[in-house]
Amino acid sequence: MATRDLVLSALFAAIIVALGLVPPIMLGFIPVPITAQSLGVMLAGVVLGAKRGTIAVLLVLVLAAIGLPVLSGGRGGLAVFMAPTTGYLIGWVLAAFTTGYLSQLLVSHSQAGFVQTVNFFVAALFGGVIVLYVCGISYLALVTGLGFSKAFMGSLAFIPGDVLKALIAALAGRAVMVGYPLLPQRA
Template identity: 60%
Template sequence: MTTRDLVLTALFTAIVIVLGLIPPVTLAFIPVPITAQSMGVMLAGCIIGAKRGALSYALLVVLVAMGLPVLAGGNGGLHVLMGVTGGYIFGWIIGAFVTGFLAERLVRNGQSTPMQMAGFFAASVIGGIGVVYACGMPWVSMVTGTPFDKVLIGSLAFLPGDLIKAAIATLAARAVMVGYPLLPKRA
């Protein structure tokens, strides 16, 4: 891992922490809040790639475990990681990796803009939404004792917002790809 990789990893961890300054929105029917930090999964994967994106979220989880209030709403600590949102938080690491992995394979220089946008969007939806939900929903069901089908139905409320986040991440990733061509190949 190069110095540039370390800097980009730390930078994206900082970006995710800043996204946590946006107050979470709590819904009455599911104990998991809506946060902007989940959009960082898509941004990190699409912009800095699978390995660095996953490492940026792994660093975030370490900071949370140390008790630093780096999650939305000023939360942190082992109790958060073991609580109802823990599956989503750990899922962010896997989601960032999968998003980056797919973006690295679906998006290339020389493709048309619509193809690049479609690749970034597909990577964001599959990794940033699908994988994160697949990690978080069973955890919520296990921790709360709520049947999985009810958690699944409750989670549908997050889908429109997450699709908007995927669109924003797509636009940002494409802008970085065009505007900062010196960014090294995603590692």
């Protein structure tokens, strides 16, 4: 892996950590808060692609595992991987990879701007919402004993915000393609 790839992955890891400074919002009926960090996961996939986006997320999770307070609400340490939200943290890795892979597959420089934005949105929506929810809801249902239907119903409150995050990620992905054409091919 080239130095540039490592720097870009570290930069997006820092963006994900910075989005963790936005205070989490607890809903009360499900033990999973609304956080801004999933936007960072989508951005990493859209802008960096599958490989570098996944590395950025893995870097954040390694920092959390060694005890640094990099997750929303200043959380860190191995205990965060024993919580009801662990499925979402695991899902971040798959979400970044899927979003990046779909972005690489669906978006090209030869497309019109609107088409690029729509394709980025589809990639962020599928990877950053659907894949993330499958991981998070499955883990939540199994570990807490809520059952899949209750975990799914409780997670519905997050969908409007996550769709908005996917739109923001799509617009950012398009802006990076236009504003920073020297960014190497997403990989």
